[in-house]
Amino acid sequence: MIVADRKSLEEILEMVEDCKKILIVGCKGCVTVCNVGGVKEVEILSSSLKIARKKAGIEIEIDMHTLERQCDNEYIEQIKETVNDYDAVVSMACGVGPQFLSEMYKDQKFFPALDTTFFGGATEHGVWEERCxxxxxxxxxxxxxxxxxxxxxxxxxxxxxxxxxxxxxxxxxxxxxxxxxxxxxxxxxxxxxxxxxxxxxxxxxxxxxxxxxxxxxxxxxxxxx
Amino acid sequence: MRLSYPANVKIIQVPCTGRVDIIHLLNAIEDGADGVYVAGCLEGECHYISGNLKARRKVEYVQKTLKELGIEPERVAMYNLSSAQGARFAEIANEVVTKIKELGPTPVTNKKQNNAA
Known part of the structure; x- marks a missing residue:
């Protein structure tokens, strides 16, 4: 699978600094398997960003949507009704996700929440290693x-x-x-x-x-x- | 036993602390709780084998996240006690409330003046 790590909250907060309403899009593919971009991680990122922004006194509205995959246009299409309702969209997929999103939705801004690292597998619970x-x-x-x-x-x-x-x-x-x-x-x-x-x-x-x-x-x- | 503990501790019952998730703890902080603690069974005595150990790891994850956000990680804590330790339960509740009072109200309030604090 494609393995990734989440960027620091500081880095993600900086990306969405000027946004009042964002959408976080997760992916049920590889990044769900390596516990970094699935439904759970989307919820955690959303809550963490809200906490940070509440602390800073600049509240942010966050919606969440986890797609089956972000590397197939048929799934990317599923957010077409709402994608432009946001100031920006944060993708929690590998590097493919934000690009597929960006190619389909020309008027929207997409930010990556993950650093995609390598093709690999889990050698033990919580440890992934490069293999390809x-x-x-x-x-x-x-x-x-x-x-x-x-x-x-x-x-x-x-x-x-x-x-x-x-x-x-x-x-x-x-x-x-x-x-x-x-x-x-x-x-x-x-x-x-x-x-x-x-x-x-x-x-x-x-x-x-x-x-x-x-x-x-x-x-x-x-x-x- | 008629033991008293602070009235500002709101108890949410779960069948096992293994049921507590990271998002539950984060949501509590997000919604303005000054502190959250998880009271699980004694280590090694979980009916479901490792629920309380998993809960501790989740608490530690949330503490790390709070630290990253510039919030005191002590606002989230894990305690282990048995259901027969009523006195310890009251003691922990008092201990947590005292600690949180020392830390002051949560900075997660959506008020700009907190920036200065």
Whole structure:
């Protein structure tokens, strides 16, 4: 899923400083799963902002609406009747949400309440870790399902660098060296020679280096199947 | 026991403090409560195993939020006592009211003069 963290209340309050009436839009997708932008978090943000504004003596009216997803126009459309009744709209989705909203509703201002961080999963309750860099050409079959692009600080494809020590990366002792895990797994399975081959230089155009990306599925473009 | 406790403590009963949510505590502050405290069962004695422990974590979350908003986090508190401790209940109520009185009225009033306070 896409993982995000909520911005500080100070930052969000600054964005809505001049607003008297705002709408907070949540998302029932990834950000609900990582407990940062679902129904509950929308309520908490709304109440926190109201408390801050009451304290400052400048009350604010806040409405809430949590959409099924903010990355599909059919759901974005659901607020079309009311979206322009507000001074601004705060989106609690990943970075996709405020942009889809902004593209559909040209006359409204949209603010992000979240900092979108990475594609990852929960390794334990309350802890999320990065697992995918969305580089556009998956090669993890060569590394037994572990991704050196996303999980090696240098995205090395031919083995660990000299900064690997005691299974940890040199950037932080809390960051595992994924190459240590890859080599260990290969050794345990007796397939270390798999790593002897030379991997061709990657074509990073499929990653962000090629500019904004697009995925087209012809069969769906033509209609429902 | 005929124990008395301050009349300005309004009690909201819940089946277990695990039922108390962050938003309930925030709403109380938002609506002008000077303070809110959660009185749960003794730790380790929750009938639902961990309701009171979860409540404590929620209280701590709200305290952190209040701090971020420049409001005294002590306005929200968690206490643990058993239903057989009537005297302790009255003692806690007095303790909380005294503490909140020391802090003064809530700054969440929508009045501009509070900025100066």
């Amino acid at each position: 860099a969305g580089c556009g050409t998956c090669i993890i079959h060569k590394y037994d399902g572990l991704c050196p692009v996303a999980r090696c600080a240098k995205s090395l494809l031919h083995g660990p660098c000299g900064g690997s020590s005691n299974s940890a990366c040199e950037i932080s002792k809390d960051t595992e060296c994924v190459w240590d895990s890859i080599v260990r797994k290969k050794m345990e399975q007796g397939r270390l020679e798999d790593l002897l081959g030379v991997t061709e230089a990657r074509d990073w155009r499929s990653a962000r280096d090629g500019g904004p990306r697009r995925s087209i599925r012809e069969e769906l473009v033509q209609g429902n199947i």
